Amino acid sequence: LESFYARQLRLSPHVLGHSKAHVGRVVAELVRAAKAQGLQPGPLALSLRGDFVRIGSAYEQHKVRSPDCFDILVPLRLPPHLEPQPRCANGLGPCGAFVCGLRAKAGWPRRYRPFAEGFCVELQGRSHLSSGLVLRWFQGHLQRCLGAVRYRLQERCRISLSACPGRPPTLHILPCSDYVCCHISMAVRLIPAIPLGDALYLMALLPEGPQASPAPEALWGLNASRQEQRLLSWLKEQAPASSCHLKCLQILKGLRDLRGQGLEEPFSSQWGRVLSSYVLKTALFSLLLQGPLEAWDERFLVERLEDLVLYLRDCLRKQVLMHFFLGNASLPEAVALPRFLKEAAPVNLLAAFDGPTLDLAAFQLINTWFQAPHIIRMYSHPRYLRPAPTP
Template sequence: FACGLWAGAGWHRRYRPFVDAFCVELQGRGHLSSALVLRWFQGHLQRCLGAVRYRLQERCRISLSVCAGRPPTLHIVPCSDYVCCHISMAVRLIPAIPLGDALYLTALPPEGPLEPLATETLWDLNTSRQEQRLLNWLKEQTPASSCHLKCLQILKGLRDLRGMGLEEPFCSQWGQVLSSYVLKTALFSLLLQVPLEAWDERFLVERLEDLVLYLRDCLRKQMLMHFFLGNTSLPEAVVLPRFLKEAAPVNLLANFDRHTLDLTAFQLISTWIQAPHVIRMYSSPRYLRP
């Protein structure tokens, strides 16, 4: 999504510091730049980090991982003598603009090849609240031992393991095409096509294969539609804001060329066929990351 600025006469002069710091011009119109907002956000986080460390130094060690063009990650490691909790955490910090109805525009870089200036102006639509509503509904409708979330976890794991053995530039393309959001969207779409009782854990392998084949078909057709934008097939129990219901459908694979998608589909099926070998090979100590 692009966040265009509708400004009256004199607005740019009156708010010149804001315009210079956060806006870019695209097709003759001012847009709020996700890249500039993210850069500003990272700078403020780094300046505040010292104060946070000082207040929590007896409880945990805090560090910030910053990569240009990507949201920063806050790492929290409890001190060994702090008995309350010994769980380390990594929290991705993402600036967001509230739209109302639990919808947010977030400064996440878009997946797929785009012009640099276009990338700077694009914002991601966060529908996590709607996803949670869907998951709550599925929890009520599926068997108690449903395997749908486990299927998603396994597929993500296979994607990551296969990615270790790929060379650039396809390694990056593999991760972009099969992003976690794409995998999740494929799962949600398949869940509404297969009888919900068929997701019992007894059928884990069958449902996982269904998910792989469904995703392969989407890649071959170059089409996987956003699950919430303009989707008229959602269960009535999953209430959507008007903005989502009336939005035009969006193809999540539209920015990728046919060759990349065909190659990804081929590698996906190859990974599924060789899954036991891939898991054994890349789970060895040689490939385990610290």
């Protein structure tokens, strides 16, 4: 396991640091240009707030293999005097989905009608902000700004933007070899987000696989990445300096990806969804708070990794793994949660999967752990190493 981690999973801090810095500079230029252009259409349109939020494994110190994929939230600004009113989309979509109503501070006068026609859909007789319409506007808006940014950055890198229906646009960055010592092509997923306050955001529900159809246009997902980052910071302070909890997560992600190479469809696609990086991270959070953090010292890596596998297997068998923040009343006091999260209905992350699929995933997971040395040897050959799923 140590060799597998060192040779295939561990990232060079030097290369990761260069990649993150370069991504930050390029995204800042694009967001600045998009904000400036967004000021022109008038007060009844969306615009960019002007900042961006780094999320995902690359910024939480548990990314594996290569620093070539990044996720960035781009907060949007609603027209003046309009406020988002999110609520759980009970019965309208997957567990954990939200709809976003809008409230005008002085009612809903006629002057907001152009905005409603451009960005809203009717749902249960009320106007709701449409994630699909917002996403399409966002894609077009960034594309229109790309030319000016490309010219300003031509000595640093070559950039392009790709967009598929129902998916956030992806910014492709190829640094010039004489500018960045680590000449890696990077893909940055730019995700439009509606700020709710308290570092919470609504973002378009992402399709569950490469071939999946887009989610219904009225539905949104809730992003609590800032709360996750605060929890990780608190755990780093409380755990031993040589804690192996993030290393356990990286190794389990690596084993999941290797095992996926040997599975046949349709279960091969289900395997990656059931054991998504978010599910693995949630299981780790839950397990960490059950016992003394001193037990996560590096010396006990194998024991803690086995605990994580067994905990996850039990969750799959019981068909229950609850969202760590939504409706969780047992978090440490040091990790203060916004009221919206505390009062939200609890969400089972495994509710979308049927019993036979989860039973098979549990069986394959424990089998992967028992056969880890064999799987590492067998599927670590270059011909098996396909790109890993996006975290």
